[in-house]
Amino acid sequence: MYIPVLRSVAIALIAGFASLSAVAQDYPARPIRMIVPWPAGGLVDIAARTVAKELQASMGQPVVIDNKAGAGGVIGADLVAKSAPDGYTLTLTTSALNMNAALGQKLPFNVVNDFAPVAVVAYAPSIVVVNVGLAAKTVQELTSLARARPGKLSYASAGTGSPAHLATELYKSTMGLDIAHIPYKGAPQAITDLIAGHVDILFANAAVALPQIRSGAVRAIAVTGAQRFSALPDLPTMAESGVKDFEADQWLGILAPKGTSPSVMRRLRTEIDRALASEGLRTALTNSGMAAAPVATLEQVSAYLRDDLAKWTGVVKRANIKAD
Numbered sequence: 438m439y440i441p442v443l444r445s446v447a448i449a450l451i452a453g454f455a456s457l458s459a460v461a462q463d464y465p466a467r468p469i470r471m472i473v474p475w476p477a478g479g480l481v482d483i484a485a486r487t488v489a490k491e492l493q494a495s496m497g498q499p500v501v502i503d504n505k506a507g508a509g510g511v512i513g514a515d516l517v518a519k520s521a522p523d524g525y526t527l528t529l530t531t532s533a534l535n536m537n538a539a540l541g542q543k544l545p546f547n548v549v550n551d552f553a554p555v556a557v558v559a560y561a562p563s564i565v566v567v568n569v570g571l572a573a574k575t576v577q578e579l580t581s582l583a584r585a586r587p588g589k590l591s592y593a594s595a596g597t598g599s600p601a602h603l604a605t606e607l608y609k610s611t612m613g614l615d616i617a618h619i620p621y622k623g624a625p626q627a628i629t630d631l632i633a634g635h636v637d638i639l640f641a642n643a644a645v646a647l648p649q650i651r652s653g654a655v656r657a658i659a660v661t662g663a664q665r666f667s668a669l670p671d672l673p674t675m676a677e678s679g680v681k682d683f684e685a686d687q688w689l690g691i692l693a694p695k696g697t698s699p700s701v702m703r704r705l706r707t708e709i710d711r712a713l714a715s716e717g718l719r720t721a722l723t724n725s726g727m728a729a730a731p732v733a734t735l736e737q738v739s740a741y742l743r744d745d746l747a748k749w750t751g752v753v754k755r756a757n758i759k760a761d
Contacts, residue, residue, distance in 0.1 A: 702735055
């Protein structure tokens with residue numbers, strides 16, 4: 438009595454696996470929707486459109502950018518977390534996703550359990566800039582000045598929990614410094630007040646900082662990545678400047694819903710690696726204030742994002758930062 442039933446179940450399972458395999462082999466058979474949880478025209482949107490152009494050329498299907506901005510990237514990410522895990526809905530998001538989680542915000546998804554990391558495609562380095570009147574031309578001099586004047590220097594950010602805020606807190610906690618935080622409603626206002634001398638320091642994204650550096654309106658003293666930034670090759674990293682193991686670039690990465698089949702994930706990874714090898718894509722990212730990410734396996738990407746979440750959770754805890 439049970440044998441026919443078991444045989445039927447086995448046949449059904451085999452048929453199901455065969456069907457999934459066939460779907461994966463045919464992927465993509467229709468357009469892919471890439472949700473960008475940030476406004477059109479910004480850094481993340483530029484990266485998504487640059488990568489999408491390469492992907493659709495190699496995959497033979499349109500990659501449609503869908504901007505779903507709001508709540509610091511949460512709205513767009515939630516749409517992806519709740520989408521079918523078939524490879525046709527992806528997101529290109531940033532390290533703000535992990536920072537939101539690190540701040541203890543009540544999110545409608547779990548950043549570890551509800552996404553399948555596909556690739557980090559680019560890094561957006563921040564540049565440590567200071568007011569030109571500040572007596573610090575290097576990170577070493579800035580650190581010495583902050584130690585000599587505890588609580589007297591101030592740094593700007595684009596708001597509590599923003600990348601500039603957490604990156605500066607990482608510097609402070611690493612070096613044991615007391616520097617006052619002045620939050621603004623965005624990076625443009627923050628750098629405007631830095632130029633005016635109302636604040637002393639800003640960890641600014643390259644897109645905002647580069648024009649002001651080149652005009653001489655602010656002084657650049659370091660970059661926050663593990664490697665030097667090609668747009669400013671003579672500028673040392675924070676680690677080179679004596680801040681041990683410091684790395685605080687924003688990552689820009691592609692995530693799929695959890696449960697996306699391994700074969701679809703591998704296909705996406707292969708095509709993204711091919712895109713990242715394109716000189717045109719790498720140049721386009723550099724010209725927009727980013728650096729193309731190195732090739733990595735799916736496992737390496739997952740491990741990197743878990744470590745990134747742990748790092749920012751530690752920064753938030755040590756600095757006792759509370760979400761607005």
